[in-house]
Amino acid sequence: MVKLTIDGRSCSVPEGTTILQAAASIGIQIPTLCYLKDINEISACRICVVEVDGFERLIPACTEKVFEGMVVHTNSHRAKTARETNLKLILSQHDGDCTTCVRNQNCQLQDLSAQFGILDNPYPKDVKKNDWPENSYLVRKESKCIKCMRCIEVCDKIQTLRIWDVMGSGSRTHVGVRLNRVFTEADCALCGQCITHCPVGALSVRDDTAKVVAALEDPEITTVVQVAPAVRTAWAEQLGLTREEATVGRMAAALKALGFDYVFDTNFTADLTIMEEGSEFIERFTHRDQYPWPMFTSCCPGWVRFVKSQFPEYSRNLSTAKSPQAMFGAVAKSYFAEKIGVDPHKMRVISVMPCTAKKSEADLPNLKDACGDPDVDVVITTRELDRLLRSYHVNVKDLEERDFDSPLGSGTGAAVIFGATGGVMDAALRSAYYLVTGNNPPADAFTAVRGMKGWKEADFEVPGAGTVRVAVASGLGNTRALMEAVKAGEVEYDFVEIMACPGGCSGGGGQPIHEGQELADTRGTVLWNLDQASELRYSHENPDVIALYNQYLVKPLGLKSHHLLHTDITEWSIPLNPDLVK
């Protein structure tokens, strides 16, 4: 243990502790801006500087370690002046038009400015602008960027795609797309982790709320909304509701309050995905020599983009099953449209997703299987849903809980866990086991695939089929490591689930942003609890899914399923990893 004094108070902390952590341990808060624990510890913004006795210059608290007998002054005149001055310098190059910023009221810079009580800035404004492609799902505004470099570090260290880089030098140093590429020509997975780790409004996802409003306001149009599993864990985090208040029923009521004609649940098509993907796995597993191995899940569009751009030779290993979002669109505009007698061309399928890549998935040229129009018309993120609810002044707290509409509103416990890492695998194994043996396994038989570990492996015995070797990874860095190992022949699996975002969709790039917090685990727990509380915990037991097969699709992997629920990802392309092009 190291003893030191901070602002006249002594404390004792383990060796290797930073000044920032030591201060926090005795309740002394040192402001930070660029700092992001374990991801971005580069002491760049110099907001956290403190005075330490015996040192000529101020010292950044976020990176410097304590030593025995250290005497720290966090609020000395020098430290405070430097901190304020550095903040003013940053503000002088920041477009401070907060009222029209996507991160208004959820911005670390805004918070700091308020905390510091900055009322004027003597430094003249000097705000730089940038060119950005019109058709991009991800938007970067140079005028908002404070060069904290978090986006670069998240993409490099966590996701290993190295999309961003420091460009130029001197006063014109800025963040840009590595190798001077135009963003839309980069091999970005569109996971959105750079967005959720941006402290300001420099990075955002394209806003599509206006399209939703237009659909809602058009009397000719039937609006059908689907909500992804992970959205229910986070939808009200920034609407002032506690986790207990933010129930699924209240979320359904909130969507109804916005005026959607049909409020459905992506859980329905998650169960459907399990039917198709589970059956596909059994087909492949029992005809091993006809397929490349391992088989990969295909529900995460960030992951699909990643395979195509980083390991294109494994594209055929992906399940051909569409994602639950895409299946939903196809079923809504066929089966459901027929059922309610609505012209599918007059129907708008709107998705609420915890995800940024889902926007690009919905725009894929070959996901127009129901009626020729895109199966899914508009995708909004959880954050955009919150914006809509706020702009409609929906008093979510007082809403009476209600159920999803029928029939595309039902889902089992196996479906809701799609939003957490390991959930798709868990759900698939539950039904695959049933499809092979005719008996349900215990619903909690596959706990080895759950949990926040970035790369999990397990072997399961399926009577009659043999040992199934599975792996689950979340986060693209973990994924890359897994893929390299697969490629090198160091590991062998039969079935692999991948989620691009660390922790799965609950930590998705479209989820609400909480400065300095990683909430994937907390939110994932909500989903596992929902599963535990469900009466039905096997996708194949979803009565509406059974009805869909009976009335319409006939059987998994059947002709109709093939047309509506499966896709060929080789029909479209994305830019390759530049290292592969060389």
Next chain:
Amino acid sequence: MSRLSIRTRSQAQVLVDTMYAGMERRIAASPSGLCPIDITLSFLNLCHAQSCGKCTPCRIGLGKLSALLKQVLDGEATMESLDRIKLTAQNIVDSADCAIGFNAAQLVLNGMAGFEDDFREHILHHQCLASHRNSVPCITLCPAGVDVPGYISLIAHGRPADAVRLIRKDNPFPTACAYICEHPCETRCRRSMVDDPINIRGLKKFAVDQAGDVPQPACAEPTGKRVAIIGGGPSGLSAAYYLQLMGHSTTVFEKRKQLGGMLRYGIPSYRFPREKLDAEIASILSTGVEVKTDVDIGTEITMEQIKEEYDAVYIAIGAHTDRKAGLPGEDSGHVTSAVEMLRGIGDYQMPDFTGQKVVVIGGGNVAMDVVRSAVRLGAEKVTCVYRRRQADMTALPEEVEGALAEGVELLTMMAPVRIEADEDGNAVALWVKPQLSGAFDKGGRPSPVDSDLPEIRIPADLIIMAIGQGIESRHFEESGITVKRGNIMAGDSAQIGDEKIFAGGDCVTGPATAIRAIAAGKVAAANIDEFLGFRHEISTDVVLPAPTINSVKQRGRINLTEREASERKLDFEDVEQSMTCLQADMESSRCLHCDYFGFGNFRGGRETKW
């Protein structure tokens, strides 16, 4: 009012002069990878501030040029702006009254030709091609990429043996480099911005002297692959060392009696004591290198045979032949070459120069090695004849100073004309023609031209030519290896046309430094490993101490001292004294640790393995 007054510098002028001195140091320590247009703009602004303001092109034109460049950087320029920039700069070159104006504009014009791609990228795509890639100047500038801040912090923490281990990850010759490296690592040391560069070589010398014998790491599993290394100098032995560590089995073929190449046959022992060289070579060989000395490729064994017998070949034969100056009388007796003389000394054949007048022609480090050796061999008088100015000598300044202190006469601005011989055909004098500095050559040095002074006769009992070396390439050329302008042609990967054969070091670059030869050996080892179908990684288990915040108060660099000239010139013992522990502590505490502070903790700069 007095009619005249003593000129004193105002306080402001003193401060400005201090700033200029700081600026010079700062420019010298400038990081690489900066936007050349941004640097041009900054330079232009300084030039503009220097203007007296009398003349239009300088007073207004430099400002407009600056504004135009700013437009380029701000993405507000068009390709037409380039014409405007050129026209404006050319106008200043043509019509400014003095150098403050025309020289500034000329440098902008030169830049426009050189940075065309940068201009285009800014104008057409509003992007910059430049970016800060290399955050740690010393690591970047070391040809072998040695982890300088890493070993400095190990020295500061009293871990010299770990410092040696860390260096060996990139350079198997820590001792040789501690004694004789030209230390390019120091040239852009960021500490220069504060006061002076860190004495990196001095610290390394402290580390190797303190560390004693440091065992080598274990070699990887044997691969069964055999690699022939032709030439047992720093490059060949470096390649052999890393290939052994990777598990390959190497055989070094050396033409001379002993290993070491120019470290033995070029560098006299007063700069690098033989026992240190022998110990270092023994350490390298302890990894299992097989050695065959006294083998001449082409006579005893041919390239064809080697190619057949081995899975890969690395040619690192160095540059060991002398060059002729083409002087009349050069073939006389008592005329020899630096290479020949130093080679003899390398094998302990010490000539006796007692009572002789020795004249050495040349101005490089080899010339200094020769003159200082000649002094030690008892010469009555040693004269170094050089056709340019002392400032133009390519020898390290400290070598020149050392030679002068030991009593060497330096005759600069003297071009050798002919050698006068006696009736026995032995040289008795060198005739030289006094020179004057003329126009600058491509290398940026003024070329000497004949002056109007008469030729001078310099009496000599022995004349030694130290004007460069070449390579013995004939056999290699005959075996199908491309040789151009006396050098073996090899790419950046050290591979030559025949994919089994690699080459590097002096025989590829022409006479250069030990560290460049070592780096070439390292590159060859990596690429030979890859060629043989492997990807062995070279790393170290040395764990670096946490970086410390060092004082940035200006403090003098600790230079190594030398033994008194009158004493040291009598023997071939090491002339240079090592740092004491206190000195090493103080010097290592000057390191600013660019590996961590600044860009370092963001984008790194250290390779932990290769």
